Amino acid sequence: MTPFSYHKPASLDEAVSLAGPSSRFIAGGTNLVDLMKENVERPEHLIDITGLALKAIEETPEGGVMIGALVSNADLAWHPLVEARYPLLAQAILAGASPQLRNMASTGGNLLQRTRCYYFYDTGTPCNKREPGSGCPARQGLNRMHAILGASDDCVATHPSDMCVALAALAAVVHVHGPAGARQIPFADFHRLPGDTPQRDNQLAQDELITGIELPAEPFAAHCRYIKVRDRASYAFALVSVAAALQIEKGVIREARLALGGVAHKPWRDPAVEALLQGKPASTELFTHAADALLQAAKPLAQNGFKVSLARNAIIRALSEACAADNSLGEMQ
């Protein structure tokens, strides 16, 4: 690691005032310290935000839940409110990383984790995300783990988070604080597609801090399912993952949410496909139709064509299992 100075601000405003191009916030450190060891990140100043009062999980007056940015992934997945009302989120978090990492990783940090593209990690190779304008070796190189949707000529990386796929399906809202005060960003707008500026993963400004994630009150607890397909049964990043959440009344789908992980630069949601599911009786034919519609725009690379059929099967299975599930008691392992 390159030497750096260490600061531990006591207030939000102090933290934000210390931010700058050569500073980085650190929370759990599970991504940042790793990238610093690889010299991908070389901050001159490290701002430890773990002293800030952002560790609560509370009900909102609107019937939703507000999650502090410093709540650990483990505490979030195993919180009674989350287990009972947002089992989809608990399932997604518990499918990610390891118990040790989930104890360290924070809610805010999870959103901001960088891609696992091998070239991004290897400072001996070009990479547009790491060094804008240097090129994208993944396009013609090792791209088995890469995107099939929403990629650009400049970058075909995927966002690696599991938690974010569930947050996208649940239409969470990201609360941030910056020099100009507080603002809120709908989850669908938080992460971005690479376009010709793949160095930017999301809409957060350098001097903005995530303070919390708000979950709206939503009727998906009974019928939801997170499916993660990976190279081994546990402790591996997703090849493809699917978060499916349905509200069903007398066999008819009232509302549907469908988000995919491992396939794009951001958790992938397609409102047209969700609309297509709504108001119709749940059936395998309908789910198959939805999967085909969502994947119509897929553009696989040389090594990841398998992700298209994998995603198709995972979507059909996640929707079917969400439909069949009854988590209404909120009991999750």
Added chain:
Amino acid sequence: MTATPDQGALQRPLQMTINGEHKTLTVHPWTTLLDLLREQLDLAGTKKGCDHGQCGACTVLRDGKRINACLTLAVMCEGAELVTIEGLADGDRLHPMQQAFITQDAFQCGYCTPGQICSAVGLANEGRAHNRDDIRELMSGNLCRCGAYSNIVAAVEEALPLIKGARP
């Protein structure tokens, strides 16, 4: 990393409790908890496998929770209560998890074992493992190159009911 005078100025005071002993230390901000334990404190029981959060060999307990020491900056442990493999036994009496690893022959080379045992104690504290499948899933953050997995699961299963505070 060799220290230059400039780097010396970046050193930070650090207080924490390690295996019940209060410590006052001075560390560089870039020193990981793992390097602090092994290089500065001679607590070499905690192992370095990958140094990237991928193997679990460096697992220790911070305030009762299992974490990867290799991805933890020591400066960020101010005020923490740390327990490493060296701190689990009660004098000459092994911790039930250590004893179970011996009874069940849950290791071959032993390199992953300190991390496995600390991780298993963390698992017991969490109280979320109810059967062998749960144990397998919740021990998946600890790799064993010797493949002692089946005996590790048996050891954790044996020790769980013996650990105070662990919900069966």
